[in-house]
Amino acid sequence: xxxxxxxxxxxxxxxxxxxxxxxxxxxxxxxxxxxxxxxxxxxxxxxxxxxxxxxxxxxxxxxxxxxxxxxxxxxxxxxxxxxxxxxxxxxxxxxxxxxxxxxxxxxxxxxxxxxxxxxxxxxxxxxxxxxxxxxxxxxxxxxxxxxxxxxxxxxxxxxxxxxxxxxxxxxxxxxxxxxxxxxxxxxxxxxxxxxxxxxxxxxxxxxxxxxxxxxxxxxxxxxxxxxxxxxxxxxxxxxxxxxxxxxxxxxxxxxxxxxxxxxxxxxxxxxxxxxxxxxxxxxxxxxxxxxxxxxxxxxxxxxxxxxxxxxxxxxxxxxxxxxxxxxxxxxxxxxxxxxxxxxxxxxxxxxxxxxxxxxxxxxx
Numbered sequence: 204x205x206x207x208x209x210x211x212x213x214x215x216x217x218x219x220x221x222x223x224x225x226x227x228x229x230x231x232x233x234x235x236x237x238x239x240x241x242x243x244x245x246x247x248x249x250x251x252x253x254x255x256x257x258x259x260x261x262x263x264x265x266x267x268x269x270x271x272x273x274x275x276x277x278x279x280x281x282x283x284x285x286x287x288x289x290x291x292x293x294x295x296x297x298x299x300x301x302x303x304x305x306x307x308x309x310x311x312x313x314x315x316x317x318x319x320x321x322x323x324x325x326x327x328x329x330x331x332x333x334x335x336x337x338x339x340x341x342x343x344x345x346x347x348x349x350x351x352x353x354x355x356x357x358x359x360x361x362x363x364x365x366x367x368x369x370x371x372x373x374x375x376x377x378x379x380x381x382x383x384x385x386x387x388x389x390x391x392x393x394x395x396x397x398x399x400x401x402x403x404x405x406x407x408x409x410x411x412x413x414x415x416x417x418x419x420x421x422x423x424x425x426x427x428x429x430x431x432x433x434x435x436x437x438x439x440x441x442x443x444x445x446x447x448x449x450x451x452x453x454x455x456x457x458x459x460x461x462x463x464x465x466x467x468x469x470x471x472x473x474x475x476x477x478x479x480x481x482x483x484x485x486x487x488x489x490x491x492x493x494x495x496x497x498x499x500x501x502x503x504x505x506x507x508x509x510x511x512x513x514x515x516x517x518x519x520x521x522x523x524x525x526x527x528x529x530x531x532x533x534x535x536x537x538x539x540x541x542x543x544x545x546x547x548x549x550x551x552x553x554x555x556x557x558x559x560x561x562x563x564x565x566x567x
Contacts, residue, residue, distance in 0.1 A: 266278070324349070330351060331349045331351070332348075332349060332350060332351045333348055333349070333350075334348060334349050335347050335348030335349050335355070335356075336348070343358075344358075345358050345359055346358045347359075363378075363379075365379055366379075368383075371385075402414075403416070404416040405417075407426075411423065411424060413425065413426040413428070415427075415428065419431070420432075420433070421433070422435065423435070424436065425440065428440075428442075429442060429456045430442035430443060430444035430452070430456065431443060431444045431445055432444070433456070438457065438459070439455060439456075439457040439458075439459040440455065440456040440457050441454070441455055441456070441461075442454065442455070442456045454473070455475070458475050459475060460472055460473060460474045460475055461473040468482075469482060470482050470483065490502070490503055490504075490505070491503065491504045491505070492504075492505040492506070493505065493506040493507065493508075494506055494507030494508055495507045514530075515530075515532045515533055515534070516529065516530075516533040516534070517533070517534050517535075517536065518534075518535055518536070519535070519536045519537075519538045520535050520536075520537075520538055521537065521538045521539045522548075523535060523548045523556070523559040524556040524557075524559070525556060526555070526556055527555065527556050528554075528555045528556070528557075529550045529553065529554065529555070529556055529557040530550065530553045530557070531550055531551060531552055531553055531557070532549070532550065533549070533550040533557070534547055534548070534549050534550075535547050535548045535549075535559070540565055541565065542565055542566065542567045543564070543565060543566075543567045544564075544565045545561035545562060545563055545564060545565065546562060546563025546565065547561070547562060547563060548560065548561050548562070549562055
C-alpha cells in the first residue's frame, strides 16, 4: 500500500506540472543563421521562401512540380536561354519567333509567311540545281526550281494580272496585248489577224515574196527584182516600175509577150516585138491618133501614114505612086489640089506601081 500511495502522489505531481506548463506560453526556439541543415526539413510548406538565386512569391497555387524525370511548370517567363536545348515534343508558339537563322528538315504550314529578307537557297556540291519550291499532294509534283545553267524550271503556266507586264531592265517587253518597243527580232511562225503592220528593212514571206529595203523593191517569186514591183516565173518577169522622166513602166522585163485577160480569156496581146493584137473587137470612146503625137481634136481618127479599109489602101501624095505594090481600087489623094486639077488618082490594075487614072476634076 505504501508503494501505491507513493506512485499516486508522483502522478499527481506530474499532472500538476504538465498543467502548469500548459498554462505557460511556449518558448521560441532561436535558430541562428546557417544553423538549420536541410537534413532537418522533411515535408510541410515553406512560405515566403527565398535564397540567393530563388524567390518564392506564390500565395495560393502550386506552379512548379519537380519529379525525377524533370520539372513541370504551367507557365514560364524566361528572358534568355543562353545554351542549346532540345524540344522532344510539339512546340506551340502563340506569338512570333525571331531568329537569326532557322534550320528545319520539314515545314508544314497553312499560315501567312512574312519575311523581311530574301528566301535563300544555298548551293550544295557547287550546284543550285533542284533548289526552289515544289507542291505535292495532287496528281503530280508542281515545281518552280532552278535548273543549270541559268534557268528556272516551272511545270505550270504563269499568269499575270491583266494590267501587269514582263519587264527586262525595267522596260516592258510583254503584256496582255502587245510586245515591248525593244523587241526587234523574232522567229514567229504563225500569227493571227494583223492590223497596222509596220516593218523596217528586208522582208521574206515564205521564200516567195521578198522586199529589198535597200533598193525599195518588191519581188514576187524573186529575191532580186528588176523593178519597183516584179512578178517572176521560171523564164519571165513582169514589172511595174517608176520612170522618173516618163511616168510608169508596165510590162515584161524578159523576152515575153503581155496578155491582158478578162474572164480567163486574153483580150489584148502585146508581143515581144511590140505588135498589139485586140481580140474580138475594140471600142474607142474618144479620138484616136496613129503615128501622130499631137491629137487632132476636129476628127475622130488621125494617122501619119496610109490606111487600109476593106483591103483598099488610101494614102496622100502630090502625084501617082512611082514605086510600091498596089491593087485595083487603091486611092491616092492629091496633097496639092489646084483648079482644073484632080482630087486624086485611083489604081485600075494591080502592079508595081500598077496603072492609075485621075478622078474628080476640080473646077477652074
